Amino acid sequence: MAFRQLRNPALRTVAFLFILFFFFGCGGTSRAVKKQAWYQSGILLPVSANKLAGKRIVLDPGHGGKFSGAVGSAGLKEKDINLTVTYHLKKLLEREGAIVFLTRDTDRDFLTERTEHVREDLRNRMALVDSLHPDFFLSIHHNSSALKPPENNTKTFYKIDDAGASLDAAASIHRSFVRFLKIEEQHLQGANYFVLWNASAPAVLGEPSYISHPEMESVLSHDSALQVEAFAYFNGILEWLSNGLPKIASLHLADSSDKIIEATVASDIPLNPFLCQIQSDGKALSTYLNDKTLFALSPKPLCNGKHLIRIEMSNVRGNSAFLHAETLLVNRPPASITLSLSRCSGIAGQVIPISLMVLDRYGLPVIDSLDVEMINGKEKIISKTRGGEVRFYPYGQKIGMITPMFNCMGIQKSCTLFVEKDGPIFQQAMILGSDSKPIDHALILTSNKRLNSDANGFFEYLRTENDSLANIFAIGYSDSMLYVNNDIFVNEIRLTPLFNGDLHGKRIVLDPEFGGLEFGGINATGYRACDINQKLAVQLKGRLLAAGADVVMTRQNDESIQVSERIKKAAEPIVADIYIIIRSDSLISMPYISFYPTSKFGPKLAEFLKTSLYNIIPGIKSIEDIGYALQQTPCTAVCVSLNPLQGYGNGGRQSDNSILEAQANGLVNGLNEFINYLKSQK
Ligand SMILES: [Zn+2]
Missing domain, CATH: 2.60.40.1220 (Immunoglobulin-like)
Structure with missing residues (x-):
């Protein structure tokens, strides 16, 4: 359909609404995909320059000082042309009343005396950006690659977790690049570059052209080309902000x-x-x-x-x-206390389990860890709410009646319990894990019963004569036992978490490289890289599951899967905590752990894994890696190549499962250390 040919304004509105519904109305595809379609549709809405007035815009000319960025074959430096484009763009924006800040207006870097690493530069740069409270952040770059023949294309990146304003801004700038620069190939995509990830405002990083392309380099060496790039940015920002920024x-x-x-x-x-x-x-x-x-x-x-x-x-x-x-x-205050007694009586010489619910004015359970007091004669006990429920275990000393009284923030309740001579004995207890969190779905095995704890970690069963022992199992915890007899009543069982519980609930994506027809090379003893990768991934998966982690594999079988599909697993349906590529490198003969240089925690994770593997793989290195998967994964990501096809270990060792088992153990330990480190950072 040719929308621009619709002359009748009313018809145009209808067409516009149709497109609006078409791209935004359907539920199946993601926002990002819909927006990409939106930019391609080429709809032009009226622009109004006054929408720039008073907007705080931070421009970041990439690199600078010690960091030249890319350098063309004729010697043109990226840091210099980035700065020139920025100067031009600043003038254009200021003329329309925008308040423009530059991260740098000279050839400088952001290093301190402490370290010379690029991450330190980027960290300081983003701290500055944050302090300026921008409405929009734009990082200005030029691309490069070593490909032959030299490539040239236009790439516009947006903050990967913001398919809202960041994508709108990027789409508009991208459309403007396409219109003004007319470079054949174009990509608009989300990215987790350090400066995008750490931006607290809509954020875009532009790579409109390649400085490594010799012809493009000579174009870029003329100021007029840099003015056009600046104008393309300006036009894109203007079009975007003309449509408002809610x-x-x-x-x-x-x-x-x-x-x-x-x-x-x-x-x-x-x-x-x-x-x-x-x-x-x-x-x-x-x-x-x-x-x-x-x-x-x-x-x-x-x-x-x-x-x-x-x-x-x-x-x-x-x-x-x-x-x-x-x-x-x-956190609504309590409004009522209700008793939920499974049995209204106890047995002399036994504890009497009492359960009550503390509810707010809507009848919903109050917040966890509110103090509830029980007064039973001279006995005064405090217990805490969990899912609104509180349990007490007063002792039924003698046959007769007891009348405990309960109090939670001034809301009171009393009850009457009859203590009888004998009756059925119920074994009840609560299973607690790390930080006293109740463990649901723990397995309790007695001589003749098999049951699970409920959402509050609670379980109960009718005890028979020969029940003196129960075994307790829970994922992520050491096994435990409960000894029972008529004199000792246990009401809480605390399980010891494996690895301190640090891996509990962590979502870890394991990506064994290759599979199917692409097997990634063969080692000296005939093992295919895809199989070694899969075997190590399976070993690792088992250990992580046992430690309570939530593990996702990018492939289950020997099948061929595209990299883009693999990294999607790290983002959908929810963003994972850690993504690990398992590789058996066919070119680099040294075992290594690699990470994307400017990712947030990748270098740290690589360091921990290296340290924990050092005993079994002496000489293992952690190295920088600008591979696509590590760059594009929206969470902490590393690639581990422990069994290179040539050189180290001379291949054949992978036939020995114990090698892979030891490697998996080392990886789990390193992951645990890393999670521990993250906790200490909070
Ligand atoms: Zn750059």
Whole structure:
């Protein structure tokens, strides 16, 4: 369809709305994909320069000082032309009233005396950017590669976890590059470059052309070319901001039973109610827009505890807000205490299990760890809520009646219990793990029963004569045993977590390279790289699962899978914590762990893995690696090549499973050390 040929304005509006629904309305594809389609559709909306007035824009000419960036074959340095483009762009933006800041306006770097590493430079650069509180951050670069024949294309990158405003800005700049530079091949994509990852505003990194392409280098050596690039950026930013930049001004809990969250929005262009969504803990809530206030509606109020709230919204011109994510704490005071006694009586000489629920005014469980006091005669015991539930175990000393009293923040309740001579004995206990967290789905095996603990870690069973022992198993914990007899009543069982519990719940993606027809080379004893990789991945997976981690494999079988499909596993449906490529290198004969140089934690993880493997693989190195998968993975990522096909180990050793087992052990230990390190950073 040729939209620009529709002369009738009303028809054009209909066509525009149609496109809006077409690209944004369907649920299947991701926002990023829809937006990519949007930029390709080539719709031009009216621009208005005054939308730039007062906008805080930080321009970052890439590299500088000690870091030249790419250098062309005729000697043109990237750091210099990046700076010139920045100068030109600054003038254009300021003329329209924007408030422009530069990370550098001279040939300098951001190193301190402490270290000379590029990460230190980038860290200091981004600290400066953050302190300027920008509305938009743009890092200006030129690309290079060693490919023959030399390549030249236009690439525009956006902050990978913001398919909202960052993608809008990138799409608009990209469209402008395409229009003004007319370089044949073009890519608009998300990236996790350090400067994008660490930006707290919509962020774009531009690589409009290749300095390593000799003809392009000679074009770029003329100021007029750099002026055109600057103008292309300017035009893209202008088009983007002309369509408004909605923002969340404030976010709080709404104090009514049906409206549960209230967000006030700052937006000069009306919001599109179809494209506004509030999510709580990953679940979309029904969202209602009233002028500049966005409400999340729900038949039920939010439950007590912490909730991760994410807001996505777009205005009627299709421009989105920067990703907004914030944790809200719901903590309504207790309003009632109810007793949930499975048996209203106890047995003399036994403890009497009492369970009660502490509820808020909506009848929902109160927040965890509230103190509840029980007064039973002279006995005073404090226990804490967990999922609203509290348990006490008073002792039924003699036959008769006891009347314990309960109190939680002034809300009181009493009950009457009858202590009888004899009756069935129920064995009850709570299974707790690290940080006293209840463990659900633990397996309890007695002489003739098999049961699981519930969501509160609780289990109970009717005891028979010969039940004196129960075995307890839980994933991620050491096995344990419960000895029972009529004199000792155990009500809490604490399990020892494997690896301190640091790997519990961590999502780790294992990517054994190659598979199917692409087997990645063969070693001296006939083993294929894809099989060695798979065998090591399986060993590692088993150990990680046992340690409580959540493991995803990019391939289960001997099958061929594209790299882009593999790295998707690190992002969807949720972003993983760690991504590990398992490789048997066919070119580099030294075992290594590699990482993308400017990724956030990649170098650190590589260091920990290297250290823990050093005993079994002396001489293992950690090296920088600018491979596509490591660059594009939106989480901490490394590649481990422990069994190179040539040289080290001379191949044949992989026939011995114990080698792979030792390697898997080393990797689990290193991962554990790394997670421990992350905890110490918080
Ligand atoms: Zn660069």
